Amino acid sequence: MAIGLALALAACGGGESAQKGQGKGGSQPGQGTPQVGFVVVQPTEAALVTELAGRTTAFESSDVRPQVTGLIRRRFFTEGALVRQGQPLYEIDPRLYRAAANEASANLASAQANREATRILAERYRPLAEIEAISKQDYTNAVAQARQASASVAQTRAALETARINLRFTTVPAPISGRIGRSLFTVGALVSATQTDPLAQIQRLDPMFVDIQQSADALLSLRRSLASQGIVSTAARVRLTLPDGSDYGQTGTIEFSEALVDPTTGTTTLRARFPNAQGILLPGMFVRARFAQAINQRAFLVPQQGVSRDPQGNATVILVGPDNKAVQKKVTAERTQGEYWVVTQGLNPGDRIIVQGLSKLRPGQSVKPVPANTPQRVQAPQQGKDGDGQTGQSKQKAG
Missing domain, CATH: 1.10.287.470 (Helix hairpin bin)
Known part of the structure; x- marks a missing residue:
């Protein structure tokens, strides 16, 4: 009976010790003030980059046509070759x-x-x-x-x-310099000055034009932006994406914008000029053109991980607010630039945007802000210790 009483007392002592250990070290994971990383944003320049569909067009194109009537006696060129302006191409009787x-x-x-x-x-x-x-x-x-x-x-x-x-x-010359196509009439054919079909066609492919289609709505929006403060125009340097998805490698410049809108498509045409010494661009190719039409001098570049979307699709960020509390705020972020969202409205200079530790963060929660990418020191628990900091061996001694 004395042995049973001793065992009961030992069990009670162990339960009290376990409860004491939970009381000292029992804060659950995720409780307490979380540490978050933030970045300080300042207004900067961000280009208004546009990507549109385009189609290549020869820099110069001319039909080779007869100006007198007669039989073709000779042809002086090789189909597909480069010809010079004034070079004889055909001889009519x-x-x-x-x-x-x-x-x-x-x-x-x-x-x-x-x-x-x-x-x-x-x-x-x-x-x-x-x-x-x-x-x-x-x-x-x-x-x-x-x-x-x-x-x-x-x-x-x-x-x-x-x-x-x-x-x-009677000697038909090349009207321009360029690459001549196939001959549509052979030696012995009767040609006339009034015929509709040309003898051949010559195209100058270096440089090359790219006609870019832009909607009238986008053009009006750009002009309104240029009229507002902070948006300035820029000399557009254009880059091309070829039909196979590769980058063309050379940049072009916008030559002009047509002063009319196509009534069937609601678009206007921008014409860009590209060097084409290697002959990669051919007339009629469909390409994608990327260029900056203006520069926003008051934009904020926010890392993409710091911007999220609410159920309505609105862009939001979480700031470090007064008293180090998390504050959610709606912003205007319609496009990206590299690894950043370009925020045009909703932020002020010096705002601290939380970009790390957002997974379980709630608006209004107290946070411990540190600059982004600050290493966090986490001390691993020592093996063999329980809640009250005593090792199992020392407890046995104490028992």
């Missing part, structure tokens, strides 16, 4: 046009001879008319014939020039 030029030359010689004869006759009639050896009417007629002969010379000279031009047109 020149025999008829050479004969017309020779005829016009002979007519000019005849007109010049007639002009000389009428001029001499008028000069001879002049003194005779003064002494009334001939009638004044005869002299007047001689002078008129001389003038008509001079006009006839001018007409035949113009006809000769036209014939020579047509003769030169």
Whole structure:
């Protein structure tokens, strides 16, 4: 019976000791003041980057067309080759046009001879008319014939020039320098100056244009932003994403913006110019263009982990407020820039944004703020210790 009483007393002592240990070290995980990391934000410059669809267009494009009618006798170029402006491309049968030029030359010689004869006759009639050896009417007629002969010379000279031009047109030159495509007509084909199809097409591919489509709403929003304080325009440097998803590697510049809106699509066209020495860009390619149309000089860059969304989709941040309490605040964050959200409204210079320790943080909760990325020292418990700090061996001794 004495042994049973001793065991009961020992059990009671152990229960009191366990309760005492929980009372000393029994704060549950997550209770107390949590430590959070914050960043201090200040207004800075952030580019208003836009990404739009675009399509490549040749810098210069020209159809090779005949200006006279005739049979093609020869072709002087290789399809797909580079040609220079003025380089001969085709030869149209020149025999008829050479004969017309020779005829016009002979007519000019005849007109010049007639002009000389009428001029001499008028000069001879002049003194005779003064002494009334001939009638004044005869002299007047001689002078008129001389003038008509001079006009006839001018007409035949113009006809000769036209014939020579047509003769030169029998050699079809390259209107611009660039890369020529396939020939749509072969040797022996009959061509005319009034036909609708060109003989070939030449395109200059260096540099290259990219036509970018931007909605009229976005353009109006940009212009309103430029009218407000803090938003300034900038020289747009454009980067391209090719159809395979790769970056083009070279930057272009915006040349101009059209002053009209397409009524069918509601968009306006921006034209950018790119170098294309390697010939990577080809006409008709669909690309994605990224460029900065303006700079916001009063934006805040907040790390992405510090911005969250409420059920309505509004962007929110948690600040270190007065008395080191967490304060939730709505902000305007419509786009990202690298690893940051660009916040345009809702923040003030010097605000402390919590970016670490947000997982279990609630608005209004007291926090222990430290600069972000500050290492936290967590001391691991020593092995063999219970709640009251005594080892099991020392308890046995005490027992």
